[in-house]
Amino acid sequence: MDRAYDIVLVGATGFVGALTADYLARNAPGDCRWALAGRSTEALRALRSRLAETVPSAADVPLLHFDAHDPATVRELAYSTRVLATTVGPYVQHGMGTVAACADAGTDYVDLTGEPEFVDTAYVRHHARALRTGARLVHACGFDSVPHDLGVQFTVEQLPQGVPLRVDGYVRTSAAPSGGTLASTLTALSRGPQMVRAARDRRNVEPRPTTRRISTPARARFAPEVGAWALPLPTIDPQVVSRSAAALDSYGPDFRYRHYAAVRRLPVALGTVAGLVVVAGAAQLPAARRWISSRLAPGDGPSEERRARSWFSVRFVGEGGGRRVCTEVSGGDPGYDETAKILGESALSLAFDELPALAGQLTPAVAMGPALRARLERAGLRFRVAARRGD
Numbered sequence: 001m002d003r004a005y006d007i008v009l010v011g012a013t014g015f016v017g018a019l020t021a022d023y024l025a026r027n028a029p030g031d032c033r034w035a036l037a038g039r040s041t042e043a044l045r046a047l048r049s050r051l052a053e054t055v056p057s058a059a060d061v062p063l064l065h066f067d068a069h070d071p072a073t074v075r076e077l078a079y080s081t082r083v084l085a086t087t088v089g090p091y092v093q094h095g096m097g098t099v100a101a102c103a104d105a106g107t108d109y110v111d112l113t114g115e116p117e118f119v120d121t122a123y124v125r126h127h128a129r130a131l132r133t134g135a136r137l138v139h140a141c142g143f144d145s146v147p148h149d150l151g152v153q154f155t156v157e158q159l160p161q162g163v164p165l166r167v168d169g170y171v172r173t174s175a176a177p178s179g180g181t182l183a184s185t186l187t188a189l190s191r192g193p194q195m196v197r198a199a200r201d202r203r204n205v206e207p208r209p210t211t212r213r214i215s216t217p218a219r220a221r222f223a224p225e226v227g228a229w230a231l232p233l234p235t236i237d238p239q240v241v242s243r244s245a246a247a248l249d250s251y252g253p254d255f256r257y258r259h260y261a262a263v264r265r266l267p268v269a270l271g272t273v274a275g276l277v278v279v280a281g282a283a284q285l286p287a288a289r290r291w292i293s294s295r296l297a298p299g300d301g302p303s304e305e306r307r308a309r310s311w312f313s314v315r316f317v318g319e320g321g322g323r324r325v326c327t328e329v330s331g332g333d334p335g336y337d338e339t340a341k342i343l344g345e346s347a348l349s350l351a352f353d354e355l356p357a358l359a360g361q362l363t364p365a366v367a368m369g370p371a372l373r374a375r376l377e378r379a380g381l382r383f384r385v386a387a388r389r390g391d
Helices: 015-027 041-054 056-060 071-078 096-105 116-133 146-157 179-189 192-205 237-247 266-282 286-295 304-308 337-352 369-378
Strands: 005-010 034-038 063-065 081-086 108-111 136-138 165-174 213-215 221-223 228-232 254-263 311-320 323-331 360-362 382-390
Touching: 005 015, 005 337, 015 034, 015 041, 015 337, 034 041, 041 056, 041 063, 071 081, 071 096, 081 096, 081 337, 096 108, 096 116, 096 136, 108 337, 116 136, 116 192, 116 360, 136 337, 146 165, 146 237, 146 311, 146 323, 146 337, 146 369, 146 382, 165 228, 213 237, 237 254, 337 369, 369 382
Parallel strands: 005 034, 005 081, 034 063, 081 108, 108 136, 136 360, 165 254, 213 254
Antiparallel strands: 165 311, 221 228, 228 254, 311 323, 323 382
């Protein structure tokens, strides 16, 4: 409580940042000391004015200067707050200094990254220092990867303990991308060698369970349990789930997770695979990356009307100890409205909930787990058991 703020939101004037600011304005408790931070004071003032039109108390929210590439301002901000939440991506280009400052200051950190290279590099560089200072560094606190990480944890809770467990996740969604998401995706696709090297460096220093087995294999197949073609999703989500499983004994002695997109029609499935191959290939060419990025600039995103029509559903099928359970996590627009909600509630959870006494780089399930799930359920996301079978 010796810090000036409980939560500082960095990147507040970007597309998802503004949605997160609006969420905090509407849902932060009255005694929460929170602030908005960004490079442009003028843009921050305009955002605060828009917030105050519907939430008058937002007119008093402090505005702070932040430049991700100015170490002095990053350090000053990190030491001013208990929790720093950032939407400034691509994180591999703009985020490492912020993680470093939070690790130094003992400040809790949350972001929206889905970039494996960034997460692995941050672990290698800053996990040990965060352990010493007490900082909790929690990446992927948006649609990547909270519904999947907490959804698997919820599914595991429905199964017997101390036995091998198998969980499959099937994602279905209707949503439109933003410029920031497109930029982060293209950056990640263009950095294959760096991503492989970062993963190798992390394996060399990260302790792994010696008496338990964790695996995340996946291949394309027809999944009768959901009546759809299952296409392995090349996202960070399986990695996040596997690290939760490695940290939590409740996932059993032998845990397997497979992560899929569920596509009902074969032609659509084939077209999806072909499209991913084309985009991945184009991302290797700087001119092609620039052209694709120009179609949707960072800061742009789907309209409120388009987001209102969007939805997501992740169906999990878990088996173990003679029992089978189907669960579901679902909600509205996944990439923006729900992502802003998830980031906002993650920051509030770190600031105010009674959580496990842990530090270092943690997954959402390990750092916040049931406390964050309860918050998200109160905020409108649905976690439910769809079916059970067995003893």
